[in-house]
Amino acid sequence: MITVENLTKRYGAFTAVDDISFEVRPGSVVGFLGPNGAGKSTAMRMMTGLNPPTSGRALVLGRPYRDLPMPGRHVGVMLDASAQHPGRSGREVLTLAAMHLGLGADDVAHALNRVGLTDKEAGRRVGGYSLGMRQRLGLAVALIGQPQVLVLDEPANGLDPQGIHWMRTLLRGFASAGGTVLLSSHLLHEVQAVADEVVMIGRGRIVAQGRVDELIQAGGVTVRSMDDGALARGLQAKGVDVTPAAGGLTVSASAEDVGRAALEQGVVLLELRTGAEGGLEELFLQLTAADARDAA
Numbered sequence: 127m128i129t130v131e132n133l134t135k136r137y138g139a140f141t142a143v144d145d146i147s148f149e150v151r152p153g154s155v156v157g158f159l160g161p162n163g164a165g166k167s168t169a170m171r172m173m174t175g176l177n178p179p180t181s182g183r184a185l186v187l188g189r190p191y192r193d194l195p196m197p198g199r200h201v202g203v204m205l206d207a208s209a210q211h212p213g214r215s216g217r218e219v220l221t222l223a224a225m226h227l228g229l230g231a232d233d234v235a236h237a238l239n240r241v242g243l244t245d246k247e248a249g250r251r252v253g254g255y256s257l258g259m260r261q262r263l264g265l266a267v268a269l270i271g272q273p274q275v276l277v278l279d280e281p282a283n284g285l286d287p288q289g290i291h292w293m294r295t296l297l298r299g300f301a302s303a304g305g306t307v308l309l310s311s312h313l314l315h316e317v318q319a320v321a322d323e324v325v326m327i328g329r330g331r332i333v334a335q336g337r338v339d340e341l342i343q344a345g346g347v348t349v350r351s352m353d354d355g356a357l358a359r360g361l362q363a364k365g366v367d368v369t370p371a372a373g374g375l376t377v378s379a380s381a382e383d384v385g386r387a388a389l390e391q392g393v394v395l396l397e398l399r400t401g402a403e404g405g406l407e408e409l410f411l412q413l414t415a416a417d418a419r420d421a422a
């Protein structure tokens with residue numbers, strides 16, 4: 127369980143994280159989404175005890191991270207996969223992490239196996255690793271203490287499509303076994319595929335949060351027909367909001383309602399899609415367009 131309550135971080139007059147609150151429950155994967163500079167990393171650093179909040183608090187398993195005994199046994203953290211010492215081999219990095227947690231060589235072998243790094247790869251220096259291999263190693267470090275909670279900053283970064291699929295399977299499996307996962311990403315379609323819920327932030331503030339399917343539903347229905355004008359009039363007569371969209375209409379109603387209105391109006395439908403166009407990505411862009419601090 128992760129509980130974030132009114133978490134705020136100010137740097138002088140600048141507010142990097144502005145009064146955010148959300149929960150990640152056991153058995154779920156929550157995607158933390160936002161454009162560059164939105165405040166995701168700053169918030170995750172506060173959750174994992176690396177930065178003190180200006181106000182508010184973040185609890186992991188009911189306590190501030192720093193108050194957890196042997197936090198690595200409870201919370202697996204990967205904030206910067208490139209931070210590993212380039213001169214050490216992957217196995218050395220993992221062995222050090224294992225020693226720190228009172229674990230042994232078997233645990234190192236198990237963690238390597240879990241993230242799909244071969245013996246040969248584990249023997250190579252991290253400086254020569256691809257970004258995808260560093261992500262796998264970072265994840266192995268996060269997983270080695272058999273934690274119940276994972277906090278991962280951009281874990282899919284640098285992974286190829288197969289790697290992304292593998293990561294998704296691993297995280298879903300982790301959550302299915304009762305684990306709690308918070309991951310940040312700008313790969314929106316990836317979050318859409320793996321997360322049960324999302325928390326979207328822009329300029330440090332939460333702009334939307336909730337179940338992925340509900341957020342997409344909230345985008346309404348996109349419809350294209352042989353006579354959009356007649357269909358729009360029919361829907362508006364029922365008190366439904368209709369907005370012209372590229373080549374069609376966006377309608378705040380269910381697909382069934384739109385289909386019935388088309389039938390009543392005798393209008394032939396050409397296309398009818400639930401959700402904001404492009405799913406979560408479109409919603410994300412709409413919600414954060416005004417909030418992007420840097421070019422994404």
Ligand SMILES: Nc1ncnc2c1ncn2[C@@H]1O[C@H](COP(=O)(O)OP(=O)(O)OP(=O)(O)O)[C@@H](O)[C@H]1O
Binds near residue numbers: 162419
């Ligand atoms: N130590 C600091 N001092 C001043 N400003 C900071 C500091 N750390 C972060 N910031 C600012 O806070 C804002 C949020 O940064 P943060 O790295 O948390 O964003 P992010 O959502 O993780 O972005 P990205 O996806 O680019 O990593 C940025 O404008 C950043 O410049």
